[in-house]
Amino acid sequence: MMNEEPSLQEWLKEDYQKVEEPPHSKDENWETIISEIPRTDQHQKKIPKKSLLAVAMIAVIVIGTAFVQTNQMQAFDWFVNMFVTTEGDKAQITQTTNEKEPSTDALPDFDNITTNAVQEENKEMTFEEAQDETDFNIYAPSYLPDSYQLESVTVFYEEALAREVQLEYVNNLNDVVMLNQTYQPDDFSASKVVDNEDTEIKTIVLDGGEARLVEFEDGHIQIIWSTPKMNWVLEGEENKEQLINVAESIDY
Amino acid sequence: MLKKIFKKSEPTHEEFRLVYDMFYSRVYRDVYFITKDSHLAQDALQETFVKAYKHMHRLEDRERMGAWLSTIATRTAIDVLRKRKGAREVLTEDIMIQERNMKEKGLDTLHIVEANLVKEELLESLKEIKAEYREIILLRYIHDLSIKEIADSLSINESTVKTRLHRARNKMKEKVQRDPKRQWIGGE
Incomplete structure (x- = not known):
């Protein structure tokens, strides 16, 4: 009997199929659409592949050299450095175990670049199960703003090894705060590019060390920092003081 | 088939018509689901396919064209709603x-x-x-x-x-x- 009960998804899919027909027919709509797009099927100009490659290379060189390296190199901890380079409306945040800033004036040798497909999967489980799954300690904040409670724990696997744990907290208003910790025992370098017209990046003090606070236009906030062999991201739409308090309450 | 269609940077009208035939129904249902109005849905449908045509070359995984079109459709439908209906939406919502x-x-x-x-x-x-x-x-x-x-x-x-x-x-x-x-x- 229970199986005969319609599920929410079935209701929604049923509702999705119920549409009032459009005022115009399918063909009439097609005519309107093609009147608004350029005709490209005749005398289409094809750019030779080699020319495209050359243009792409020049673009990469221009972009690479144009990134102005500001004085924003900051040591995050003993191992991980963070650099913020800005150019126009773009900002690039780089985390790396290298001591020097990443060079942007020399292109890598493309022949030496290899790409590897990495098998990733994730599993939701209890905090205790997650701890059993990982070779590193999982830490949770001891402070959370009013009514936030742990909603889920997700372990992310890379090549079958548990490398990242995500703790998701939800409050009575269904706001979400997420804490991600990623185990990083080896040298690494990672970058993200943000639009700095819509995003503000600040350096903040976190428990005596430094962290980056990224404020997105939609009110979303990320705090990014590192500890030995571990990278952290705390994010949500809580106010930033509260998020900093949460981050500082993690007792490593 | 989709891979075959887009060898070049932009599809011809005939090739694009195949895409239109394949996804017309899905896109219309998507925009109707958002607008709940056949006139607005029709406007959003037309705009969706015009945008899709112009940006088709950016689509990396063509096997995901349905999902790609759906996200263009929903964004477009929301824009159409905002432009022509005003903000008369009431927050409601769970399940x-x-x-x-x-x-x-x-x-x-x-x-x-x-x-x-x-x-x-x-x-x-x-x-x-x-x-x-x-x-x-x-x-x-x-x-x-x-x-x-x-x-x-x-x-x-x-x-x-x-x-x-x-x-x-x-x-x-x-x-x-x-x-x-x-x-x-x-x-x-």
């Missing part, structure tokens, strides 16, 4: 908890009647929900996109997707619980 409660109760006659009412109310409340929430519900529950896929497609954070889903569910739950008809039938 899963209600569904779970119903399963726990079983299916006696009273509950069948109640289930039908709940269904009507939930679907009715969808029309009043914020368009951004309908968009997430469409992509998640109708097209079965993962949280990550939705976040990537809409260029928003995963936690924003989750927050919208949570809020949508709770608002709908509140609406159903507040409805006087349901209180009378349920005897609570």
Whole structure:
């Protein structure tokens, strides 16, 4: 009997199929659409592949050299450095175990670049199960703003090894705060590019060390920092003081 | 077949017509789900295909064309709503908890009647929900996109997707619980 009960998804899919027909027919709509797009099927100009490659290379060189390296190199901890380079409306945040800033004036040798497909999967489980799954300690904040409670724990696997744990907290208003910790025992370098017209990046003090606070236009906030062999991201739409308090309450 | 269609940077009209035929119905249902108005849906349908044509060369995984078109469709429908309807949307919204409660109760006659009412109310409340929430519900529950896929497609954070889903569910739950008809039938 229970199986005969319609599920929410079935209701929604049923509702999705119920549409009032459009005022115009399918063909009439097609005519309107093609009147608004350029005709490209005749005398289409094809750019030779080699020319495209050359243009792409020049673009990469221009972009690479144009990134102005500001004085924003900051040591995050003993191992991980963070650099913020800005150019126009773009900002690039780089985390790396290298001591020097990443060079942007020399292109890598493309022949030496290899790409590897990495098998990733994730599993939701209890905090205790997650701890059993990982070779590193999982830490949770001891402070959370009013009514936030742990909603889920997700372990992310890379090549079958548990490398990242995500703790998701939800409050009575269904706001979400997420804490991600990623185990990083080896040298690494990672970058993200943000639009700095819509995003503000600040350096903040976190428990005596430094962290980056990224404020997105939609009110979303990320705090990014590192500890030995571990990278952290705390994010949500809580106010930033509260998020900093949460981050500082993690007792490593 | 899709791989074959787009060897060049832009499809010809004939090639694009094949895409139109394949996805016309899906795109129209998507934009109607958001706008709940056939005239606005038609406008959004046309704009969606014009945008899709212009940006087709950016699509990396052509096997994902359906999901790609759906995200263009929902964004476009929201824009059309904003432009032509004004902000008259009422926040309403949830679902899963209600569904779970119903399963726990079983299916006696009273509950069948109640289930039908709940269904009507939930679907009715969808029309009043914020368009951004309908968009997430469409992509998640109708097209079965993962949280990550939705976040990537809409260029928003995963936690924003989750927050919208949570809020949508709770608002709908509140609406159903507040409805006087349901209180009378349920005897609570």
